Amino acid sequence: MTDxxxxxxxxxxxxxxxxxxxxxxxxxxxxxxxxxxxxxFQTSVxxxxxxxGKVTGGTAPILEKGFKLYSNPLPHVLILTAIVxxxxxxxxxxxxxxxxxxxxxxxxxxxxxxxxxES
Amino acid sequence: MLAHLPVLQVILPLIAAxxxxxxxxxxxxxxxxxxxxVLTFAISVVLLVQVMGGxxxxxxxxxxxxxxxxxxxxxxxxxxxxxxxxxIAAVAMPFALRSAASEIEPDRLYLFYTMYLxxxxxLLGIAITGDAFNLFVFLEISSLSSYTLISLGRNRxxxxxxxxxxxxxxxxxxxxxxxIGLLYALTGTLNMADLxxxxxxxxxxxxTLAAFGFIVVGLGLKLAMFPLHLWLPNAYTHSPSxxxxxxxxxxxxxxxxxxxxxLYDVFGVRFDFEQQPMSALFAIVAVAGLVICSLxxxxxxxxxxxxxxxxxxxxxxxxxxxxxxxxxxxxxSLLHIFNHALLKSGLFLAVxxxxxxxxxxxxxxxxxxxxxxxxxxxxxxxxxxxxxxVPATAGFISKWYLVSAAIEKGWWPFAALIVxxxxxxxxxxxxxxxxxxxxxxxxxxxxxxxxxxxxxxxxVPTWIIAAANIWFGLDASAPAAITARAAKALMGAxx
Numbered sequence: 001m002t003d004x005x006x007x008x009x010x011x012x013x014x015x016x017x018x019x020x021x022x023x024x025x026x027x028x029x030x031x032x033x034x035x036x037x038x039x040x041f042q043t044s045v046x047x048x049x050x051x052x053g054k055v056t057g058g059t060a061p062i063l064e065k066g067f068k069l070y071s072n073p074l075p076h077v078l079i080l081t082a083i084v085x086x087x088x089x090x091x092x093x094x095x096x097x098x099x100x101x102x103x104x105x106x107x108x109x110x111x112x113x114x115x116x117x118e119s
Numbered sequence: 120m121l122a123h124l125p126v127l128q129v130i131l132p133l134i135a136a137x138x139x140x141x142x143x144x145x146x147x148x149x150x151x152x153x154x155x156x157v158l159t160f161a162i163s164v165v166l167l168v169q170v171m172g173g174x175x176x177x178x179x180x181x182x183x184x185x186x187x188x189x190x191x192x193x194x195x196x197x198x199x200x201x202x203x204x205x206x207i208a209a210v211a212m213p214f215a216l217r218s219a220a221s222e223i224e225p226d227r228l229y230l231f232y233t234m235y236l237x238x239x240x241x242l243l244g245i246a247i248t249g250d251a252f253n254l255f256v257f258l259e260i261s262s263l264s265s266y267t268l269i270s271l272g273r274n275r276x277x278x279x280x281x282x283x284x285x286x287x288x289x290x291x292x293x294x295x296x297x298x299i300g301l302l303y304a305l306t307g308t309l310n311m312a313d314l315x316x317x318x319x320x321x322x323x324x325x326x327t328l329a330a331f332g333f334i335v336v337g338l339g340l341k342l343a344m345f346p347l348h349l350w351l352p353n354a355y356t357h358s359p360s361x362x363x364x365x366x367x368x369x370x371x372x373x374x375x376x377x378x379x380x381x382l383y384d385v386f387g388v389r390f391d392f393e394q395q396p397m398s399a400l401f402a403i404v405a406v407a408g409l410v411i412c413s414l415x416x417x418x419x420x421x422x423x424x425x426x427x428x429x430x431x432x433x434x435x436x437x438x439x440x441x442x443x444x445x446x447x448x449x450x451x452s453l454l455h456i457f458n459h460a461l462l463k464s465g466l467f468l469a470v471x472x473x474x475x476x477x478x479x480x481x482x483x484x485x486x487x488x489x490x491x492x493x494x495x496x497x498x499x500x501x502x503x504x505x506x507x508x509v510p511a512t513a514g515f516i517s518k519w520y521l522v523s524a525a526i527e528k529g530w531w532p533f534a535a536l537i538v539x540x541x542x543x544x545x546x547x548x549x550x551x552x553x554x555x556x557x558x559x560x561x562x563x564x565x566x567x568x569x570x571x572x573x574x575x576x577x578x579v580p581t582w583i584i585a586a587a588n589i590w591f592g593l594d595a596s597a598p599a600a601i602t603a604r605a606a607k608a609l610m611g612a613x614x
Contacts, residue, residue: 025286038289045297052304075303078252082296085259089289092263096270096282103275112279119276 010051017044031100031107035093042086049075049082121165125178125191125247128162128201129257131155133240139233145225146216152232153212159239160209163201170198171601175608177249185249186310192249195605199453199598200246200376203460207368208239210464214580215361218471222359223271231271235365238264242373251299251385252309254377255292258341261373262288265366269358280353287350291340298333301326302385314385322390331395334381342374344438345408348431355427356480360471363423367430368464372456375437379449382441383609392444401442406536409435413543417550422470423480425547426463429506432540433459439537440521443528450599450606451520457598458505458513461591465502465584469495472573472581477563482554486562489555491570494578496555498585503548505588508541512592516599 005012017040024037053075061073101107104115120127135155142148170176175194179185193201215235223231241261248254266288270281303309305326306317321327340347351371355363382391391397409432416428433455440452470480472495477484489496505512518537525534572578591598 022290025290031282034286038286041290042293045293045300048297049300052300075300078300078303081252081256085256085263085292088263089259089285092266093282093285096266096278096285099270100275100278100282103278116276116279 010047014044014048014051017041017047029109031097031109031112032094034109035090035097038093039086039090042082042089046079046082046086049079123178124162124166124169125176125193126180128159128166128205128247129191129240129244131159131162131240132236132243136233136236136240139229139236143229145220145228148229148232149212149216149219152215152236153209155236156205156209156212156239159243160202160205163198163205163243166193167198167202167601169193170195171604186308186313189253190249190310190312191247192312193247194608195601196376196379196453196609197246199457199601199605200373201243203457204239204242204246204369204373207365207460207464208235210580210583211361211364211468214364214468214471214577216576217574218361218475218577219359221475222273222361227271231268231359234264234267234271235361237261238268238365238370242369245373245377249311250309251302251311251314251381254380255296255299258295258374258377259292261370262292262341265362265370268362268366269354271362272357272359274357276353277357280350280357284350284354287340287347291337291347294333294337294340296337298330298337301330301333305330311380311384315387318385319387322386322394327386327390328395331386331390335378335397338374338378338381342371342378343431343434345404345411345431345435348408348412348434351431352424352427355430356421356423360467360474363426364464364467364471367426367467368460371430371434372437372460375434375456379441379452379609383611388444388610398442398444401438402533405435405438405442406533407435408432409439409536409540410543413540413547416547417543419547420482421480422473422482422485422551423467425551426466426470429544429547430459430463432544433463433506435540436517436521436537439533440524443524443530445524445528446603446606446610447520447524447527449609450602451517451524453602453605454520454595454598455517457602458517458588458591461513461584461588462502462505465581465588466499466506468577468581468584469499469502472577475577476568476570476573478568482551484563485551485555486558487555487560488570490560492572495573495581496552498578498581499555500552501585502588503552505592507544507548510592511589513588513595515592516595520599 021037021041025034028034053072055071058069058071059067061070097107104112132155139148170193178191180189219231238261241257244257245254266281266285270278306314308314343351412428412432416425419425437452437455440448474480505514508514508518522534522537
C-alpha cells in the first residue's frame with residue numbers, strides 16, 4: 001500500500017495537477033482563469049517527463065569527472081521545447097484576452113456567449 | 120540541391136515568414152509570399168514524382184543517424200499530403216491579394232502573410248517528419264499560427280472563436296504529448312519507424328494502451344472527430360475568407376494524416392483493429408458526425424457555417440474508410456482527403472468572392488446574387504455537385520471507392536448510409552443555390568451594396584480549383600494510383 005502511494009508519489013502529483021488544471025479549464029467562467037488552468041495542465045505533463053528521466057543514483061546530466069551514472073538528458077531537452085510551446089500559447093492566449101476585453105468589455109465566458117448569441 | 124529538397128520543403132516557408140515582417144508594404148509582402156508558396160508547391164511536386172518513380176526518401180537532419188537524429192521521410196502518403204497542402208496554399212495566394220486586403224486592416228496585412236507562411240511551414244513539417252516529438256513541435260507551430268490567422272477576422276466573434284480553438288487545440292496537443300512521453304518511457308525512442316519495431320513485443324502493456332488512448336483523443340481534437348469538433352464551426356465561420364480556404368482544405372486533414380501515421384506505423388494494424396476496437400469506435404464516431412452534422416448544416420443561416428458543419432461531416436467519411444480496416448477502405452479515405460481538400464477549398468473560394476462583393480456570408484444577403492455574379496455561383500455549383508458526389512466530379516470518385524470498400528467488407532448498411540448522407544448534402548447545398556438563383560435581389564436587407572462579378576485575381580483561382588474538381592472526376596488515375604500505393608504502404612507492405 002505504502003509502495004503504491006509513497007513509492008509512486010511523482011505520478012500521483014502529475015495526476016492531481018493534471019486533473020486540477022483540466023477542471024479549471026472546463027469549469028471556466030473567466031478567460032484568464034482558463035489560461036491558468038491550461039498552464040497547470042501543461043506543467044503536469046512537464047513533471048511527468050522529467051520524473052521519468054531520473055535514473056536512481058544518477059546525477060545531473062552534465063559531464064563531470066568522477067561520476068559514472070547520469071540521469072537521462074533527453075527528457076530535459078524535450079521539456080524545454082514543450083515549455084517554450086506552452087509559453088507561446090499562454091502569450092497568444094493572453095493577447096487574445098486583451099483584444100476580447102476591448103471588443104466585448106468583459107472576459108467572462110457566459111457574458112461573451114450571451115453577447116454572441118444576441119447579435 | 121535535389122538531395123536537400125525534403126528539408127527545403129519546410130525551411131523555405133519557415134525562413135520566409137520572418138522576412139515578411141521586414142517587408143512592410145502590403146503588395147511587396149504579397150508578391151514575396153506568392154513566390155515562396157509557388158516554389159514550395161514546385162518542391163512538393165518534384166518530391167511526389169521522385170517518390171512515385173522510386174523508393175521512399177529518407178533524409179537525416181544534420182547527418183545524425185536515425186534513431187538518434189530526426190529523420191524526414193517522404194513516401195507516397197506524405198508526398199500526397201505535401202502536394203495537397205502546398206497546392207492549396209499556392210492557389211489561395213492570388214486570391215488573397217484582394218480578399219485579405221478587404222477583410223484585414225492594411226497595417227496588419229504583413230503580419231497576416233507572416234502567419235500564413237508559418238502555418239504552411241508547420242503543416243508541411245507534420246506531413247514530412249518521421250519523428251514523433253518533431254510532429255508535436257510542428258503541430259503546435261501550425262496550430263498557434265492558425266489561432267492567430269482566425270483571430271484576424273473582421274467580426275469580434277473571430278476573437279472568441281480563436282480563443283476557444285486555442286484552449287481545445289492546446290488540450291489536444293498536450294494529450295498527444297502525454298502519449299508520446301509514455302511511449303518514450305516504454306521504448307526509449309522517438310523515431311516513428313523505430314517505435315513501431317520496439318513496440319511490437321510490448322503491445323499488451325497497459326502503458327501502451329494508455330498512450331494509445333491519449334494519442335487518439337489528442338489528435339482527434341485536432342482533426343475535429345465527432346464529439347471533439349466544437350471549435351470548428353465558429354473558427355471557420357468568423358475567420359477571414361482566405362484563412363477559411365486554407366484551413367478548411369488542409370489543417371484537419373494533416374492531423375488525420377498524423378493519426379494514420381501513428382496508428383499504422385507505430386501501433387500496427389493488428390493492435391488497432393484486432394486488439395483494440397478501433398473499427399467499431401471509428402465507425403460510430405464517423406456515422407454520428409456524418410448524420411448529426413449534416414442535419415445541423417441544413418438549418419444554418421450563414422453559408423460559411425453550413426460549409427463548416429459539412430467539413431465535420433466529410434471528416435466522418437474519411438474516418439469511416441479507416442474503420443473498414445482494409446487497404447481498399449484506407450485508399451478511399453486517402454482519396455477523400457485529396458478530393459475534399461479540392462472541393463472544400465473551391466466552395467470557400469467561391470464564398471470568399473461573394474463576401475468580397477456583398478460584405479457578408481449570411482444567406483439573406485445572397486438573394487439573387489447569381490444574376491450579378493454568374494461565374495462565382497457557377498464555381499460554387501460545380502464544387503457543390505462535387506460535395507454531393509455527382510458523377511464526373513472528384514467527390515463521386517471518393518464516394519464510389521468508399522461504397523466499394525464497404526461492399527467488399529460486407530457492411531451493407533454503411534454503404535446505404537454513405538449514399539443517404541450524400542442526399543443530406545443535396546439539401547444544404549440546394550438551400551444556397553435556391554437563394555442565389557431563384558430569389559429576387561429585392562429580398563436582400565436594405566442598404567446592401569450592388570454587386571458585380573468578382574475580380575479576375577479571385578475568379579481565376581476559384582475556377583482553377585473548380586476545373587480541378589471536374590478533371591479529377593473524369594480522370595482519377597493519378598490520385599487512384601498514388602493512394603493505392605499509399606494505402607498498401609501504410610497497411611504494411613512498404614513504399
